Amino acid sequence: xxxxxxxxxxxxxxxxxxxxxxxxxxxxxxxxxxxxxxxxxxxxxxxxxxxxxxxxxxxxxxxxxxxxxxxxxxxxxxxxxxxxxxxxxxxxxxxxxxxxxxxxxxxxxxxxxxxxxxxxxxxxxxxxxxxxxxxxxxxxxxxxxxxxxxxxxxxxxxxxxxxxxxx
Amino acid sequence: xxxxxxxxxxxxxxxxxxxxxxxxxxxxxxxxxxxxxxxxxxxxxxxxxxxxxxxxxxxxxxxxxxxxxxxxxxxxxxxxxxxxxxxxxxxxxxxxxxxxxxxxxxxxxxxxxxxxxxxxxxxxxxxxxxxxxxxxxxxxxxxxxxxxxxxxxxxxxxxxxxxxxxxxxxxxxxxxxxxxxxxxxxxxxxxxxxxxxxxxxxxxxxxxxxxxxxxxxxxxxxxxxxxxxxxxxxxxxxxxxxxxxxxxxxxxxxxxxxxxxxxxxxxxxxxxxxxxxxxxxxxxxxxxxxxxxxxxxxxxxxxxxxxxxxxxxxxxxxxxxxxxxxxxxxxxxxxxxxxxxxxxxxxxxxxxxxxxxxxxxxxxxxxxxxxxxxxxxxxxxxxxxxxxxxxxxxxxxxxxxxxxxxxxxxxxxxxxxxxxxxxxxxxxxxxxxxxxxxxxxxxxxxx
Numbered sequence: 001x002x003x004x005x006x007x008x009x010x011x012x013x014x015x016x017x018x019x020x021x022x023x024x025x026x027x028x029x030x031x032x033x034x035x036x037x038x039x040x041x042x043x044x045x046x047x048x049x050x051x052x053x054x055x056x057x058x059x060x061x062x063x064x065x066x067x068x069x070x071x072x073x074x075x076x077x078x079x080x081x082x083x084x085x086x087x088x089x090x091x092x093x094x095x096x097x098x099x100x101x102x103x104x105x106x107x108x109x110x111x112x113x114x115x116x117x118x119x120x121x122x123x124x125x126x127x128x129x130x131x132x133x134x135x136x137x138x139x140x141x142x143x144x145x146x147x148x149x150x151x152x153x154x155x156x157x158x159x160x161x162x163x164x165x166x167x
Numbered sequence: 168x169x170x171x172x173x174x175x176x177x178x179x180x181x182x183x184x185x186x187x188x189x190x191x192x193x194x195x196x197x198x199x200x201x202x203x204x205x206x207x208x209x210x211x212x213x214x215x216x217x218x219x220x221x222x223x224x225x226x227x228x229x230x231x232x233x234x235x236x237x238x239x240x241x242x243x244x245x246x247x248x249x250x251x252x253x254x255x256x257x258x259x260x261x262x263x264x265x266x267x268x269x270x271x272x273x274x275x276x277x278x279x280x281x282x283x284x285x286x287x288x289x290x291x292x293x294x295x296x297x298x299x300x301x302x303x304x305x306x307x308x309x310x311x312x313x314x315x316x317x318x319x320x321x322x323x324x325x326x327x328x329x330x331x332x333x334x335x336x337x338x339x340x341x342x343x344x345x346x347x348x349x350x351x352x353x354x355x356x357x358x359x360x361x362x363x364x365x366x367x368x369x370x371x372x373x374x375x376x377x378x379x380x381x382x383x384x385x386x387x388x389x390x391x392x393x394x395x396x397x398x399x400x401x402x403x404x405x406x407x408x409x410x411x412x413x414x415x416x417x418x419x420x421x422x423x424x425x426x427x428x429x430x431x432x433x434x435x436x437x438x439x440x441x442x443x444x445x446x447x448x449x450x451x452x453x454x455x456x457x458x459x460x461x462x463x464x465x466x467x468x469x470x471x472x473x474x475x476x477x478x479x480x481x482x483x484x485x486x487x488x489x490x491x492x493x494x495x496x497x498x499x500x501x502x503x504x505x506x507x508x509x510x511x512x513x514x515x516x517x518x519x520x521x522x523x524x525x526x527x528x529x530x531x532x533x534x535x536x537x538x539x540x541x542x543x544x545x546x547x548x549x550x551x552x553x554x555x556x557x558x559x560x561x562x563x564x565x566x567x568x569x570x571x572x573x574x575x576x577x578x579x580x581x582x583x584x585x586x587x588x589x590x591x592x593x594x595x596x597x598x599x600x601x602x603x604x605x606x607x608x609x610x611x612x613x614x
Contacts, residue, residue: 032328035289073290128250
C-alpha cells in the first residue's frame with residue numbers, strides 16, 4: 001500500500017485540480033484524480049489504488065469504490081497494454097462495426113473481453129463514442145481511430161506492436 | 168449560412184491569434200459593457216432553444232436563475248455528448264474551441280457567474296485538452312481571470328472530465344457527477360436554477376447553444392430570430408450518419424426540407440449506390456424512427472422540414488423529434504429489428520439503476536428483442552414489449568426511461584411486419600441480421 005503514490009508532478013496537478021472547486025466541495029476532484037490514478041498507477045484501479053485516492057482526497061474508501069464502479073472508463077481489473085475499444089452502437093453497426101470486431105478477434109486470436117497472451121492487447125466493445133459519422137471506429141488510450149478498414153486495422157496493430165503510436 | 172461553423176476551414180482557427188484576428192471575442196468586448204440583464208434579453212429575443220435535445224428556450228432558462236440567494240452562481244457547459252447518432256458538439260469543440268469559450272464568457276457574465284465548468288465526457292478528453300489550451304490562451308490575453316478587459320468582471324473556466332456514463336448528459340445527473348458522485352439524476356424540484364451545483368443557482372447549457380451566443384450578441388437577437396422558421400429560430404447543427412454518401416456535421420438554416428437534407432450534394436449526398444430508403448431516425452437514437460413515407464412528408468402530406476415543429480408534426484403516431492440533431496439514415500440492407508435490439512442494449516447498459524421500472528425494464532426489453540432478432544421470438548412478444556414500455560415511460564425520475572422506450576415503440580408501430588417476419592422466420596436475409604443463423608458471433612458479446 002505504502003508503495004502506491006503519485007509522482008511529485010502529479011501531486012502538484014492534484015493540488016491544481018483541487019483548487020478548481022470551492023471549499024467544502026473538494027470531492028469534485030474525484031473523477032479527474034481517478035483518471036490520473038488509472039493512468040499513472042498501473043492502468044487499472046486496484047483496491048489499493050482506490051484506497052490511496054481516498055486518503056489523498058480525504059474521502060472514505062466507499063465514496064471512491066461506489067464512483068469507480070459506476071463509470072465504465074474506470075477499469076476494475078488489469079488489462080493489456082493497449083485496450084482496443086470498438087464502438088458497437090447502432091450507427092457504427094450500420095457501417096460494419098460487427099465485422100470490425102470479428103476481424104480484430106481473428107487478427108488477435110482472442111474474443112471480446114480477452115487479452116492476448118503477450119499482454120499487449122485487450123479487446124472490448126463499448127457504446128457510442130460520438131463518432132458515428134466516421135464509423136466503424138475504435139478508441140485506444142486517448143485517441144480515436146476512425147473509418148476503420150481491414151488494412152487500416154493491420155497498420156494500427158503493427159504500430160502498437162512496435163511500440164509506436166499509429167498515425 | 169454559417170454562424171456556428173463560421174471560418175471553419177480557416178487554417179489554425181483553433182488558435183487564439185487567428186480566431187481573434189477574424190473577429191473572435193468581439194462579443195465579450197460588447198457584452199461586458201452591457202448590463203447582464205440586457206444580455207439575457209438579447210438571447211431571449213433571439214429565440215435560441217437548447218441544442219442538447221430538449222429545445223427549451225435558452226434565454227428563458229437564464230431568466231430563472233436565482234440572483235437573490237447570495238450564493239455563487241454557476242454556468243455549466245454540458246459537453247457529455249453521447250446520444251447515438253450525435254457528434255456535433257464534439258466537432259464544434261474540436262474545430263472551434265474558442266467559439267465555445269467566447270460564448271461561455273458572455274453567458275457567465277449574463278448570469279453574473281464567476282466560475283464555469285465544461286463537463287466533457289471522459290472519452291473526449293483529447294478534445295478537452297484542446298479546450299484547456301484555448302482557455303489558457305484566453306487567460307493570457309485578458310479574456311479570462313481577474314478584471315476582464317478592465318471591466319472589473321472576474322471569471323474562471325475549468326474543464327472537468329466525466330468517465331463514461333450516458334446518463335450524465337441528463338443535467339441533474341451531470342451535476343451529481345461534477346460533485347464527485349455516481350451520476351444519478353435528482354428529483355425535481357428544486358430545479359438547478361435555484362439549487363444546482365454545490366446547492367447553488369446553476370444554469371446548464373449545451374455546447375452548441377453556448378457557441379451560438381457570440382453571434383447573437385454581435386448581430387442582435389432580432390437578427391438571429393429572423394433566420395429559420397417561427398419558433399425554430401437560427402441555424403442548427405445536424406450530424407448525419409448511417410447509410411448515406413456524405414456523413415458529417417452540417418449547419419443548416421432551420422426550415423430546409425428533410426428531402427433536401429438527405430439528397431442534396433450540399434448535405435448527405437443521397438443514399439449509397441443502388442440502395443433505397445428504409446427509415447430515418449432524425450434526432451438521435453431516442454427519437455422515434457420514421458418509415459420512408461413519413462420522412463419527406465408529414466401524415467397530412469406537407470413537406471417535412473428540418474424544424475422542431477415539423478419533425479414532431481403528427482406526434483408519436485406519425486412524427487418524431489428534432490432532438491439532438493443526430494440524423495441516422497437506414498437503407499434497404501438494414502435490419503430494423505437488429506437496430507432496435509442494438510439500441511435496447513445501449514439503454515440497458517446506460518440505465519443508472521436508480522428507478523426500478525427503468526433498471527429492470529430496459530433489461531427485459533433487451534432480452535425480448537435479442538430473442539426476436541436471434542430467431543427465438545414468440546407470437547406474444549410484440550405485445551409484451553409494448554406493455555413493458557408503458558410500464559417504464561413516465562414512471563421514472565428522469566426522461567431516460569422514456570428515451571429508452573420511444574425507439575422500440577416507434578419501430579414496432581411502423582415496422583411491425585419486420586418484427587413479425589422475424590418471429591415466424593420469414594424475414595429476408597439481410598446484412599448482419601441473425602434471425603436465420605443458429606448462433607451469430609455477436610451473440611457471444613451479449614454480456
